[in-house]
Amino acid sequence: QKEVEQDPGPLSVPEGAIVSLNCTYSNSAFQYFMWYRQYSRKGPELLMYTYSSGNKEDGRFTAQVDKSSKYISLFIRDSQPSDSATYLCAMTGGSYIPTFGRGTSLIVHP
Amino acid sequence: NAGVTQTPKFQVLKTGQSMTLQCAQDMNHNSMYWYRQDPGMGLRLIYYSASEGTTDKGEVPNGYNVSRLNKREFSLRLESAAPSQTSVYFCATGDRGESSGANVLTFGAGSRLTVL
Numbered sequence: 001q002k003e004v005e006q007d008p009g010p011l012s013v014p015e016g017a018i019v020s021l022n023c024t025y026s027n028s029a030f031q032y033f034m035w036y037r038q039y040s041r042k043g044p045e046l047l048m049y050t051y052s053s054g055n056k057e058d059g060r061f062t063a064q065v066d067k068s069s070k071y072i073s074l075f076i077r078d079s080q081p082s083d084s085a086t087y088l089c090a091m092t093g094g095s096y097i098p099t100f101g102r103g104t105s106l107i108v109h110p
Numbered sequence: 111n112a113g114v115t116q117t118p119k120f121q122v123l124k125t126g127q128s129m130t131l132q133c134a135q136d137m138n139h140n141s142m143y144w145y146r147q148d149p150g151m152g153l154r155l156i157y158y159s160a161s162e163g164t165t166d167k168g169e170v171p172n173g174y175n176v177s178r179l180n181k182r183e184f185s186l187r188l189e190s191a192a193p194s195q196t197s198v199y200f201c202a203t204g205d206r207g208e209s210s211g212a213n214v215l216t217f218g219a220g221s222r223l224t225v226l
Contacts, residue, residue, distance in 0.1 A: 043218055
């Protein structure tokens with residue numbers, strides 16, 4: 001079992017939908033939780049990160065961490081076709097080397 | 111500011127040929143990383159360097175070597191390329207090295223390598 005599990009999708013939603021992307025993990029030492037967005041044929045770029053448990057909001061994006069359940073989520077409100085990309089979760093704690101999920105492919109169709 | 115620059119962007123090799131992927135950063139970050147990305151496999155760490163003068167193996171180091179030439183540059187060498195090394199390679203830098211913190215990575219645009 002990988003330390004970080006992420007459903008690869010693809011997840012296909014209509015424009016305007018609320019999107020929920022999720023990762024589960026097994027390492028209790030993880031403290032920093034990051035979401036990267038990767039457009040086709042580009043490198044990943046940081047979307048946002050949170051420390052420990054709780055929520056963090058940035059525009060249409062909300063990151064949520066539940067350490068008791070070892071479960072993190074990224075919500076996208078009012079999804080747009082430009083949000084179509086692969087979303088990767090990543091975590092650090094104990095070691096500074098990030099552990100990545102495999103990524104979820106999101107398709108937002110007009 | 112270029113951030114993280116990788117060269118070349120595309121390369122086709124024959125089995126057994128050698129080549130070096132170059133990576134340079136202008137972010138003054140201490141740590142640098144080489145990943146490969148294959149369909150369904152996600153990002154897999156090949157080698158990393160916590161700081162100038164140090165390198166360590168990641169998850170999939172076999173068939174690769176690295177050099178941390180200075181703080182800015184980190185190269186990845188394939189000595190004898192194999193078809194299994196066909197992949198997209200990403201260089202990244204991190205704002206933390208050997209210390210606590212999120213260690214946010216900044217990635218290059220990628221190098222697409224095909225080994226025939």
